[in-house]
Amino acid sequence: MTKAIIFDFDGTLADTLNLCIEAFRRATEPITGRPLTDAQTVACFGPSEEGTFRTFVPQAYRKAMDDYLFWYERLHDRWPAPFEGIPELLARLRDRGVRLALVTGKSPRCCAVSLRKYGLEEYFPLTESVAPDSASKAPNIRCVLQRFGVRGDEALYVGDTAGDVLNAREAGVETLSALWGSVTDRPAVEAARPRALFERVEELERYLFESVLRPEPAEKAEAGQKFGI
Numbered sequence: 001m002t003k004a005i006i007f008d009f010d011g012t013l014a015d016t017l018n019l020c021i022e023a024f025r026r027a028t029e030p031i032t033g034r035p036l037t038d039a040q041t042v043a044c045f046g047p048s049e050e051g052t053f054r055t056f057v058p059q060a061y062r063k064a065m066d067d068y069l070f071w072y073e074r075l076h077d078r079w080p081a082p083f084e085g086i087p088e089l090l091a092r093l094r095d096r097g098v099r100l101a102l103v104t105g106k107s108p109r110c111c112a113v114s115l116r117k118y119g120l121e122e123y124f125p126l127t128e129s130v131a132p133d134s135a136s137k138a139p140n141i142r143c144v145l146q147r148f149g150v151r152g153d154e155a156l157y158v159g160d161t162a163g164d165v166l167n168a169r170e171a172g173v174e175t176l177s178a179l180w181g182s183v184t185d186r187p188a189v190e191a192a193r194p195r196a197l198f199e200r201v202e203e204l205e206r207y208l209f210e211s212v213l214r215p216e217p218a219e220k221a222e223a224g225q226k227f228g229i
Contacts, residue, residue: 004099008159011181014082027068050132085201090123141171165192
């Protein structure tokens, strides 16, 4: 029985990649003196933001991180909403009694900004950010399992990358892959073999409530009437 669902943030709850790209540029270009293309910027991503800046501008990573946080919050309203259907899905899961957590590569401060801007704070009493010197979410997922007191087979991870699938598997958790983001690499995600893939939030919601979560008594009764039981 699934007792907990752990979510990724960027590309899963909201299409925030372009926000991250723009904030990264504004933080680093004054230091490096050279512009970056979208592809060059994305190629820098992997570890947490702090870890990325330590690698990309080691001589000024603290300033870059501070400037990134400034621009991340200042520019956030250009990307004003999470993916359609996400708040409703989270509310329905919470009301069903499913434990919800967030494991993300975002820094705690950036994560807090986005949760507040999108009105999603109430759904995630537990958030975990990847360590600055690591690109793996596996330790964070294990931490969530421990704090919730659930086994790996009692939880699911929802993310949008092949790395999410591999990290969750390392932690003993299966992944439901979100393909609704604008930059999802579907072939790579498919090759990682998640438990299931979804192109729309509503498809994930239907799968969770029809195939994963145990029906409530009222739903069982309704089903019984429908099939003459």
